[in-house]
Amino acid sequence: MLYTYFAAQGDRDAAKAAARVDDELDGLMVKGADPTDELTRLEAVLTGRSLDEIRSDPRHGSVVAESDEGDCVVLSLTDPLTRVLASAEPDVLRRAVSNASSAGGSLSIVADRLALTEFTAELAVLARRGLLDGHKLYCRIAP
Template sequence: MSVLTDYFAAGSDGVAATAVDYVDGQPGLLDLTAEDVAAGKALYRLSPDEAARPRVQTAQSGTPVVLSKSVDPTSLGRLEAILTGRSYDEVNADPRRAGLIAPARHEDIEGCIVLSVTDTLRDALASLEPSTQPEVARQWASAEFDATAENSLMMFLAALTDLARRAVVDNDRLYCLVTF
């Protein structure tokens, strides 16, 4: 089974929770425009590797989204420890690290959930210098994945850093929609 992880910014947990809502006739919080969907499909036909790269796109709602396929929000704990110098145990104890935002009850989970990302990680990413991203990706790959993941993590890190910078400017928080 494939898991999709779409990271996005929203002004509150309540707004973020609407990412799991399906409303007939209305675009959802993270729905891309028909043109963006068509362009993505065309890019997949021409260059699947390029199309699979994480990138920030803007949904019809105006919500910036990092389209990703494989970075689980629970793995961001190691990244946060690397960026902030906080211990992994301290990061792990933060209730916003992969905290369930929606649905409100575990028994209502059907196909997707919204999880929170800590403000500490958002702020650390927003201040991350581009010149340090390769080293951070290397450390993260070594701590959480394996050496072969370094390049893909670098691309993801660049996109998530862009999203974090936008979120800080707009006073938003970061979230992840996990679709399974």
């Protein structure tokens, strides 16, 4: 699966991403890091929220849109994750990546923490830009 993280003004704009082809969507593409699984552990470490609290957040993995008979979906990310990514210093992100990997096993996108650290840093840049524009974060999942 290909995961594309992106920022959008709101759910309506994000839903349009389900119909786009990969190169039309301005975002961070990876072959892993599911927002409802791997990023949940990272969010718990970064925000201090429990896994249950994160999973009960209405924006956690909420389906914003789907197309191709469910093969392509757009999910929302939580606002606390977006805010903490946008405000975290690089050393805080590195420690969080290390703690998330230790606590919940490695994330599927990486065999080592360096790749995860780079992904998290890029996601933080996306979150910063998104918040400056008043946007929220989303993830498009497609084969």
